Amino acid sequence: MSDLVANFALGAEVAFTSSALLYCFLGVCLGMVVGVLPGIGPLPAIAMLLPITFYIDPTDAIIMLAGVYYGGQYGGSIASILLNLPGTPPAAVACLDGYPMARQGRAGVALFITAIASLVGSLFGILLVAIFAPILARFALEFGAAEYFSLILFALIGTAAIGGDSFLRSVAMVAFGLLLGIVGQDITSGQFRFTFGIPGIADGLSLVAVAMGIFGVSEVMASAHRPRQGNSQALRIRDMIPTRDEIRWAGPAMGRGSLFGAVCGILPGAGASMAVFIAYAFEKRISSTPENFGRGAIEGVTAPEAANNATAQTAFIPTLTLGVPGDAVMAVMLGALMIHGINPGPGFISEQPQMFWGLIVSFLIGNFMLVILNIPLVGIWVRLLQIPYSILYPVILALICIGVYSINYAVFDIFLVIAFGVVGYGMKMLGFPPAPLLLGFILSPMLEENFRRALLLSRGDWSTFLTQPISAVFVIASALLLLLPVYTAMRQRRSQDGPVDI
Amino acid sequence: MKRAVQVSTCAALALTTAVAGSVSAQEDWPTQPIRIIVPYAAGGNNDRIARTLSEPMSQTLGVPVVVENRGGAGGTVATGEVANADADGYTVVMCEIGTMAINPHVYSNLTYDPVADFEPVVQITSVPLVLGVGPQLGVTTIEDFLSMVRTADPEIAYASSGVGSAQHLAFEQLRSQAGFEALQIPYNGAAPARTALISGEVGAFLDGTLIPSIQNGEVTALAVTGDERLETLPDVPTFAEAGVEGVDFTSWHGFCVPDGTDDGVVSALNEAVNAAISQDNVQDSFDALNIGLVGGSPDEFRSFIESQYDTLGTLVEETGAAQQ
Numbered sequence: 001m002s003d004l005v006a007n008f009a010l011g012a013e014v015a016f017t018s019s020a021l022l023y024c025f026l027g028v029c030l031g032m033v034v035g036v037l038p039g040i041g042p043l044p045a046i047a048m049l050l051p052i053t054f055y056i057d058p059t060d061a062i063i064m065l066a067g068v069y070y071g072g073q074y075g076g077s078i079a080s081i082l083l084n085l086p087g088t089p090p091a092a093v094a095c096l097d098g099y100p101m102a103r104q105g106r107a108g109v110a111l112f113i114t115a116i117a118s119l120v121g122s123l124f125g126i127l128l129v130a131i132f133a134p135i136l137a138r139f140a141l142e143f144g145a146a147e148y149f150s151l152i153l154f155a156l157i158g159t160a161a162i163g164g165d166s167f168l169r170s171v172a173m174v175a176f177g178l179l180l181g182i183v184g185q186d187i188t189s190g191q192f193r194f195t196f197g198i199p200g201i202a203d204g205l206s207l208v209a210v211a212m213g214i215f216g217v218s219e220v221m222a223s224a225h226r227p228r229q230g231n232s233q234a235l236r237i238r239d240m241i242p243t244r245d246e247i248r249w250a251g252p253a254m255g256r257g258s259l260f261g262a263v264c265g266i267l268p269g270a271g272a273s274m275a276v277f278i279a280y281a282f283e284k285r286i287s288s289t290p291e292n293f294g295r296g297a298i299e300g301v302t303a304p305e306a307a308n309n310a311t312a313q314t315a316f317i318p319t320l321t322l323g324v325p326g327d328a329v330m331a332v333m334l335g336a337l338m339i340h341g342i343n344p345g346p347g348f349i350s351e352q353p354q355m356f357w358g359l360i361v362s363f364l365i366g367n368f369m370l371v372i373l374n375i376p377l378v379g380i381w382v383r384l385l386q387i388p389y390s391i392l393y394p395v396i397l398a399l400i401c402i403g404v405y406s407i408n409y410a411v412f413d414i415f416l417v418i419a420f421g422v423v424g425y426g427m428k429m430l431g432f433p434p435a436p437l438l439l440g441f442i443l444s445p446m447l448e449e450n451f452r453r454a455l456l457l458s459r460g461d462w463s464t465f466l467t468q469p470i471s472a473v474f475v476i477a478s479a480l481l482l483l484l485p486v487y488t489a490m491r492q493r494r495s496q497d498g499p500v501d502i
Numbered sequence: 503m504k505r506a507v508q509v510s511t512c513a514a515l516a517l518t519t520a521v522a523g524s525v526s527a528q529e530d531w532p533t534q535p536i537r538i539i540v541p542y543a544a545g546g547n548n549d550r551i552a553r554t555l556s557e558p559m560s561q562t563l564g565v566p567v568v569v570e571n572r573g574g575a576g577g578t579v580a581t582g583e584v585a586n587a588d589a590d591g592y593t594v595v596m597c598e599i600g601t602m603a604i605n606p607h608v609y610s611n612l613t614y615d616p617v618a619d620f621e622p623v624v625q626i627t628s629v630p631l632v633l634g635v636g637p638q639l640g641v642t643t644i645e646d647f648l649s650m651v652r653t654a655d656p657e658i659a660y661a662s663s664g665v666g667s668a669q670h671l672a673f674e675q676l677r678s679q680a681g682f683e684a685l686q687i688p689y690n691g692a693a694p695a696r697t698a699l700i701s702g703e704v705g706a707f708l709d710g711t712l713i714p715s716i717q718n719g720e721v722t723a724l725a726v727t728g729d730e731r732l733e734t735l736p737d738v739p740t741f742a743e744a745g746v747e748g749v750d751f752t753s754w755h756g757f758c759v760p761d762g763t764d765d766g767v768v769s770a771l772n773e774a775v776n777a778a779i780s781q782d783n784v785q786d787s788f789d790a791l792n793i794g795l796v797g798g799s800p801d802e803f804r805s806f807i808e809s810q811y812d813t814l815g816t817l818v819e820e821t822g823a824a825q826q
Contacts, residue, residue, distance in 0.1 A: 047544035047571060051553050054787075141701040185575070187690050190608075190665025197611055199582070202575035268697055323714060324697045331545030331693060338714065339550060341790040345718030408543070409572045410579070449690070456687055457703065459656050 004131065007357045014358025015365055019060050027064035028366045031071020032373065038079055038216050038396055039208065039403020041088045042072035043329050050336055058340035059355050063362045065333050070312040070363070073272065074118045074370045077305055078381050081110045085216035085396065089207055090272040090308045092215050092438055093280045096162075097293060097300030104296055107382050112240040113298060114305040115374040117254045121306030122367040124258035125265065125313025130360050134349065136314075137321040140266045145453035146464050148269070150474035152447045155274060157481045159281035159439055165294070170436045173427075177440025178447075180205060188452045200412030207273070209413050210441055212400045213420025214427070214434045220393045221425045240378055242298065250302040253283055257303030261310030268318050268326040269446060272311040277439045279307035313363060320344045320356065531591050531767050535566040538757070539584050540596045541577035546691075547711065547793065548577075548596050551626060551755055554787045558778035563770070575609070576666070577601040582613035585620065589760040591767035594623065598755040599668050603810040607818040608666040616811060620758040621768055622803035624775045625796045627788075629710040629753040630728035631672050632735070634721040638702035644724040644744040647706075648680055657683035661695035661704040664688050669695070671814065672727065672751035673708045674821040676741070679748045696721075710753050713792040727751050734792055754796070754810075756803055772800055 014020060034045045045068050053061035076091030081098035094114065101110040128136060143151070160174045161167050183194040184204030195201050242250065257279040264275035283299040284290050293300050318324045323345040325331040337344055342352060349356050384392070404413045427434055454471075458464035466472045536559075538552045552569045560567040572580035577600055584595035602616040614620075633644070641647045651658045662670035665688050677684050687704050689695040692711050699707040700720045708727075713734055715721040723738045727749050731740060741749040757775060759768060776797045778784055788795055 043544070047549075050544070051557065051569075054554070054557070141697075144698075144701060144703045187664065187688050190688070199575050199579040199613070202579070203573065269694070318697075322697070322700065322720075323718065324700070325545070325693050328543060328545055332549075335545050335550050338791055339554065339787050341786075343714035343717060345714060345720060347718055408574060409570050410574065453687060456685065457659060459685075 007130075007353070008361060010353060011357030011359070011361035014059060014354050015063070015361035019057070020063055020358065020362060021365070023056070023060040023064040024067050024362050024366045025369060027067020028071035028074075028370050029373070031068035032075040032370060034068070035072035035075025035091075036078050036087050037075075037399050037403065038085050038087050039212050039400040040406060041076075041208070041403070042069045043332070044403075044406040045072075046329055046332050050332060053336050054339065058337065058342055059358050061336055061340070062333065062355070062359060063366075065336060066316070066359065066363065067366045069315075069329055069333075070122060070309060070366065071370055073308045073312045074115065074374060076308070077114050077301075078111060079396075081114070081301070082107055082381060082384055083219065083392075083396070085219045085400075086211060089211040089438070089442075090276045090304070090311075092211055093276040093304040093435060094301060095215060096280065096435055097295070097297050100294065100296040101298075101301065102385075106296070107385070108240040108378055109242045109246070109298075110301055111378040111381060112375065113242055113246070113250055113302055115371055115378070117250070117257065117302040117305035118309045119367055119371045120254040121258045121261055121309030122313050122363070124255075124306070125262055125310040126360060126363045126367070128262050128266075128314055129317055129363075130357075133317045133321050134346070136266050136317050137346075140268065140318055141322070142470060143267055144468070145450045145457060146468045146471040147474070148267070149447060149450040149454055150465060150471040150478070151267075151270075152274075152443050152450065154474045154478045154481070155278050156440075156443050156447065157478050158285070159277050160436065162277065162281045162284060162293075162433075162435055162439070165291075166431075166433075169432050173432050173434070173436040174440040177437040177442075178444040179440075180210065180437070181441045181444025182448070184445075187449050188456065198412070200410055200416070204445065205441075206404070206407060206413050206416060207442065208407060209404050209416040210420050211438055212404060213417040214424035214437060216400050217397065217417060217421025218424025218428055218434075220397055221421060222428050223389060223393060240375075246298045250298045253299035253303040254306040256282060257306035258310040260303075261307030262314045264307070265311035265314030265326070266317050268324050270311075271315075271327050272308040273438075273442045275307040275311045276304035277435070277442075279303040280435075316359075320348050320359075321346060323348075531764075531770070532563050532565045534592055535568055536560075536563065536592050536594060538567060538569045538594045538596060539580050540569055540571050541573065541580035541601055542571065543573035544571045547629075547791070548598060548755060550791060551788075551793065552596050554784060555626070555775060555778050558781055558784055559774045562774040562777050576605050576664070578605050578609060578612055578614075581616075584758075585614035585760060587760050589621075589762035589764075591759060591763050591771070594757050594759055594771065595620075596755060597622075597758040597807075599753050599810065599814070602758075602807055603814040604666060604668060604671065604818065606811065607815045617808055619761050621761055621763050622800050622807055623757040623759055623768055624772045624800065625754060625756040625798055625803040625806055626775065626779070627753075627755045627793045628728075628796050629755075629793055630726050630732065631669070631708050631710050631751055631753065632712050632716070632726050632732070632738070633676070633706060633708050633724045633741075634699060634712040634716060635706050635724060636699050636702045636704075637720075637722060639705050639722075641724070642722055644739060644741075644746075647724050648682070648744075648746070651682040651684065652680075654682075657685055658705045659685045659687050659703075661698050661707040662686050662688050663692045663695055663709070664690065666818070668751070668753050669707065669709050671817050671821060672749075673706075675751055675817060676708060676746065676749045678820070679741075680746045708751075710792075732792075754806075756807075768800055 034040050046065050076088035077094035079087045080091045080094035081102050084095050084099040086092040098110050160171050185192050260279045261275040264270040283303045284293045315326045319330045325334045401414050404417045465475050540548045540552050542548050556567040581601045587593045606616050660673050698704045716723045725741045725744050779795050779797050
């Protein structure tokens, strides 16, 4: 324990220098801005900042880049809540309950509670990084192909029912999403599938294009015939505070969300997009009032928010302690470190204690900076709703197009986003929920890749999913998840029918 | 009449400026920012190399040099776009072994010819590949490894960065030269493959980005491709020293511009890159990334590309990595 205090003191020395504070502030501000703007996310921002980092101290550089990364997770849900279009793909889940809350005039509460949830998620993640980083990293290495497959199968079964009221429609959309995820080059065989010779989708449909199209562009299209809504009163502090009941529900939800987020951050490849769906679906399942979900349930907003921030923080664990980046953003940060001659790996914490602990303390500083920035800004964000839609929505469309283009400088991606906007609009009109589609789309490539790789490695032996202990746990859990409702339904039916008449 | 004179004078002036303008654009190159197109997403080696060189180059050339990432289809989308771009010297593509020598044989619907559609500018790097094994495999020398894999049942599983990647072809070259069986486990890039090696999911990985993991102790290096030992790994023999001839696969990167670019522009770019490579801080950055710098003239690069195209074509056929 005293070691921890000493380490934090060391980190504080590094993180409280004026240059570190400045870069931290710049990073989190920029991160929040790119998080709010639909389409543009932390990745393009970090890639563009990379050359600048060559000329500044490596610790300051990583503090700034990290600030952009976790700052982006604060801002993403603001547009989700206010306008029903996400700022980043993980923020799509915040639309489900955040936007209904805004429609009920409770946008201030939603924005406030998500800022707090983000802080809680981040703090939980930071704590894990500080205390358990090497252990968790070693644990993550135990996850091979079979384990990933079983975990994702479990997640898929558990979350398939998140979409609205109709179970059948939700599952149908998950299946559609799974199919969309197959498009592109298959890793295991190198074959191109469903690409029709179009180079733009040879690597698969872009996640940002699909998410922004289905959620963002479709929302803009749907609003064209919707009457102007929302109140235009100025926001008082009182309006931001949730009721006592809401705090009681939201608090534990934040805790559970943080847990899921942390797990997904530690496993390379899992990521925030998966974490938010799992957190939301879990809340819906264990809630005593599941019918509230989709209509403004506060747990549905806080759990995913806490999850995506926890993921952003714990994603540093495999990156720093193993040198294994969990996603594209971490890969860029790894590159930034390596160019300075620093090689993250098992010895990182002991060889570079100032950088590691300085980074951790700067995470704390950055998160508090973000909360202090966000809370007063809630009033300003809510006033966004007062801008005439005729100005706001074209600007949003332009931002989405710019954001999607900035990923690969490909005009094709813009066509893709428009096409998915039309698809999403059709889904809205027909009453098909969009969130399960995104879920299936995200999970499908990982599910298939790991399934086939597990079988490759076991030389075709199917029992590998049950002989590997971690995998077996998740397979059995999936089976239980599937069979339990069937069993319960059968029991209910039997007690209703009574003795059978001949 | 007066109006007609006015109009025709304006037209004549406009034409003169247009012609004069375009002529002076060529002579005064560069007057606009130069774009280096990296045909992969941000975060990989191509990216780091381009960004490290962009700053010294812009100082030499006097205009900003910006890097654009345009990932897709193993780098072929962006490379094809540059092949069809204007040959005005403002668009440079980061070309490397994958896009120029391997993928043309693997993909059947390529939109460019790597030899005919480009003017090579300069070869930047030559990266030997290191054979790395995880500690779980229990071997520490190449001799032990070879005797183990020749008798292993089931055959050893090795990681690759993807079907048809340099790492895949290189390992197949090793396999056929050394005479053992191996099963390829493709991953989506070098980073997941490295993770799999470290965690013990696969037994071996032949790659150029393993040195940080080797120095961390997570991976054991057994041998290197190429003619000489690496400075950073002086105790690791080359494959030739270890008795396996013919495993000479090295990865490489360079700059190319569209075919038809003015020779003067090509030489100016070549000189700027060679000047950048000779700077100390640039060399230090590349040393930190464990990438060997080459440099040289456009013609040297041209003959290198052509010979690599032929050599790797044969290798792709032998390994059957070509798309139907």
